[in-house]
Amino acid sequence: MFPGTTILDYLFWMGMGVLQVLVIAGAYEWLKYYKKKVAWWQMAAMYGCFLSFCLVVAGGTTLMGEYESHGGYYFIGYLGVPHVIIMAILVKLFVFKKAKA
Amino acid sequence: MAEKNEAMDIITDPKNYTKLDQEVNDDPSVDDCANLSRRNFLKVGGVAAAAATLAGAGAAGFKIGRSDDAYTGYGRTYQGGDMFFNREPFRVKTAAMMEPVGKVERPDRYDFIFDRLKEVVGLLQKGEWNPGMGLEKLPGKVGEYYRKYPEKYRIMLDSLEKRAKSREDWEKGKHERYTLPAAYTEALAHGGMYNRYGSTVPEEPDDAYKETGEPQPPEKWDYRHVKREKPMEFKSPKHATDLIKRMAHLFGTSIVGIGKFDPRFMFTNKMRGMPNGGADWGDKVPEHWKSIIVFGVPMYWDQTYSAIGYCTSYDAYFRSRITAGLLERFINELGYPARAQFPGYHYEIMMEPYMLTTGLGEYSRSGMVMVPELGCNVRPAAVVTNIDFEYDEPISVKMSEFCMKCKICAETCPSGAISFEDEPTTVVRGFKRWLLDDEKCYSQWAAGHTVDALGCRVCIGVCPYSRKNTWIHTLSREIEPRDPTGLVASGLLAMQKNFFKYPKGEDFQADWLGGKEAVYHNPPWYLRAEEVFKDIEKTWEYHGMD
Ligand code: SF4
Ligand code: SF4
Numbered sequence: 287m288f289p290g291t292t293i294l295d296y297l298f299w300m301g302m303g304v305l306q307v308l309v310i311a312g313a314y315e316w317l318k319y320y321k322k323k324v325a326w327w328q329m330a331a332m333y334g335c336f337l338s339f340c341l342v343v344a345g346g347t348t349l350m351g352e353y354e355s356h357g358g359y360y361f362i363g364y365l366g367v368p369h370v371i372i373m374a375i376l377v378k379l380f381v382f383k384k385a386k387a
Numbered sequence: 388m389a390e391k392n393e394a395m396d397i398i399t400d401p402k403n404y405t406k407l408d409q410e411v412n413d414d415p416s417v418d419d420c421a422n423l424s425r426r427n428f429l430k431v432g433g434v435a436a437a438a439a440t441l442a443g444a445g446a447a448g449f450k451i452g453r454s455d456d457a458y459t460g461y462g463r464t465y466q467g468g469d470m471f472f473n474r475e476p477f478r479v480k481t482a483a484m485m486e487p488v489g490k491v492e493r494p495d496r497y498d499f500i501f502d503r504l505k506e507v508v509g510l511l512q513k514g515e516w517n518p519g520m521g522l523e524k525l526p527g528k529v530g531e532y533y534r535k536y537p538e539k540y541r542i543m544l545d546s547l548e549k550r551a552k553s554r555e556d557w558e559k560g561k562h563e564r565y566t567l568p569a570a571y572t573e574a575l576a577h578g579g580m581y582n583r584y585g586s587t588v589p590e591e592p593d594d595a596y597k598e599t600g601e602p603q604p605p606e607k608w609d610y611r612h613v614k615r616e617k618p619m620e621f622k623s624p625k626h627a628t629d630l631i632k633r634m635a636h637l638f639g640t641s642i643v644g645i646g647k648f649d650p651r652f653m654f655t656n657k658m659r660g661m662p663n664g665g666a667d668w669g670d671k672v673p674e675h676w677k678s679i680i681v682f683g684v685p686m687y688w689d690q691t692y693s694a695i696g697y698c699t700s701y702d703a704y705f706r707s708r709i710t711a712g713l714l715e716r717f718i719n720e721l722g723y724p725a726r727a728q729f730p731g732y733h734y735e736i737m738m739e740p741y742m743l744t745t746g747l748g749e750y751s752r753s754g755m756v757m758v759p760e761l762g763c764n765v766r767p768a769a770v771v772t773n774i775d776f777e778y779d780e781p782i783s784v785k786m787s788e789f790c791m792k793c794k795i796c797a798e799t800c801p802s803g804a805i806s807f808e809d810e811p812t813t814v815v816r817g818f819k820r821w822l823l824d825d826e827k828c829y830s831q832w833a834a835g836h837t838v839d840a841l842g843c844r845v846c847i848g849v850c851p852y853s854r855k856n857t858w859i860h861t862l863s864r865e866i867e868p869r870d871p872t873g874l875v876a877s878g879l880l881a882m883q884k885n886f887f888k889y890p891k892g893e894d895f896q897a898d899w900l901g902g903k904e905a906v907y908h909n910p911p912w913y914l915r916a917e918e919v920f921k922d923i924e925k926t927w928e929y930h931g932m933d
Binding site: 302306341 | 445447857858
């Protein structure tokens with residue numbers, strides 16, 4: 287990741303790992319705040335979608351890094367928009383679901 | 388109809404608000420104040436972490452794409468890690484397009500365009516023939532060849548003219564724009580590869596013949612550094628294979644495979660070290676040519692992507708020759724005969740079929756072998772010996788199948804040398820092939836804006852398999868051959884064709900042929916003369932991707 291360094295590279299990826307703990311803990315805190323109950327597999331599906339979106343962004347920027355900016359923008363545009371839509375659907379289905387009568 | 392529960396409605400509806408002071412303290416041991424700040428930290432921190440993850444992914448992706456570590460074939464060469472694709476699940480008895488469909492004929496030296504050209508240029512220089520005398524008077528076997536293919540003769544004459552025009556252009560000022568790629572090419576070619584006779588690395592039997600006047604048949608030449616009475620005996624063919632492959636990587640190659648020597652792919656009438664390069668050699672095969680070690684390295688990616696003008700093959704030629712020379716000597720030291728086969732044209736064999744039979748790659752539309760790690764960007768060399776090895780088998784990674792649909796190289800080729808046929812139909816010496824029109828391809832080389840007016844390589848740069856070793860391309864490489872439905876290949880091809888931009892074939896042509904001297908990717912800064920030298924006025928545009 288950081289060219290020519292043997293330390294920063296690993297620190298960066300460790301930092302990315304730590305951030306994931308915060309993302310999940312933060313999500314639980316928000317759910318608690320709104321008193322929403324979400325099953326573990328629903329959380330896993332939403333987190334999976336988020337990670338997949340991150341991969342799409344990383345894929346697009348990898349292409350940009352390779353001097354394929356055109357391909358990179360299209361990659362994020364074409365694959366990223368479906369991710370946002372799917373994420374919105376998942377949040378609607380799992381978080382803001384209608385309370386059982 | 389069920390009432391719509393929009394996310395924003397819920398968030399903004401005051402009914403849904405929970406007052407902070409009504410929050411349930413789920414851990415009575417923690418006081419409210421600390422609990423609140425912990426919660427707020429997690430809530431705000433969680434959102435910030437998600438944003439940071441997204442930004443981090445983007446930044447990491449960009450850095451990975453830009454990094455030199457992604458230049459396949461360079462990073463882990465000495466450990467052999469550049470040959471990262473696991474071929475074992477894809478081994479087959481016969482590679483795609485390697486099943487004979489007719490009588491298999493050996494190639495003759497005049498099937499090799501550079502031997503034809505060398506002969507024609509020699510006749511011109513000696514004044515024994517000139518185009519004014521016509522095709523009928525073109526003497527020798529080269530005359531026979533061109534009388535069989537008069538269209539090729541016409542293109543060859545056109546190429547000679549183009550080459551003269553290109554050289555004139557160069558002398559009139561083109562060299563200024565191409566100062567740096569020219570210096571790079573010349574350093575590798577004449578500082579590294581060729582001496583006055585033709586070769587410095589490795590030793591070359593033709594040089595020895597020219598210097599001493601003594602023929603150097605393979606029975607003599609291939610044993611020249613053998614000092615042992617008896618060769619070292621390997622514990623098993625597997626031990627020999629493992630050792631030689633390890634040494635090949637250590638000596639600098641990226642990929643290596645070992646196979647049985649197959650005389651079907653050896654030129655007739657060609658033997659270096661003999662009078663006239665062995666023009667009268669006939670079809671003899673030296674008895675000790677039993678096994679062949681085939682290996683290769685890529686050309687540097689920046690230049691490959693900025694073909695035509697900023698690209699050189701000498702870069703990879705030089706490195707594959709070094710491996711060939713070192714390996715040849717190493718094998719001799721163990722007491723076995725060894726003969727290097729290496730670029731530019733120091734071969735008695737055609738390299739491509741051996742790359743296929745040793746499982747390094749598959750045949751492609753553009754007529755080159757594509758390997759999973761490097762695509763078409765691979766410059767092979769080989770060493771022939773009599774060691775008994777455990778031989779590699781061919782592979783089928785569906786690259787040839789991909790070519791049936793792809794056609795990007797054919798669409799981008801400036802000379803129209805690459806076939807558009809959906810499937811290969813031409814029978815070449817007994818095998819069905821997409822046939823690269825070598826004469827047309829050379830006509831583009833001859834008009835090229837490189838220092839020696841030789842070379843193009845656009846087809847290598849634009850091929851979807853010739854991509855860097857970044858995770859995104861490596862994932863594609865790994866998943867695509869394992870998908871039995873072919874959907875992944877179709878999806879990747881659709882992306883390649885719709886997301887990426889390529890200059891048109893004609894844009895790559897020299898300006899005097901109506902082109903723009905376009906490049907696929909713009910050259911890196913270190914090949915742009917105007918960036919490093921004083922007094923270079925930039926009178927041109929770069930027509931490639933940035
Ligand atoms: S560009 Fe396409 S058709 Fe040409 S060699 Fe590469 S994969 Fe095959
Ligand atoms: S080297 Fe150039 S002219 Fe020759 S086949 Fe490739 S793209 Fe066409």
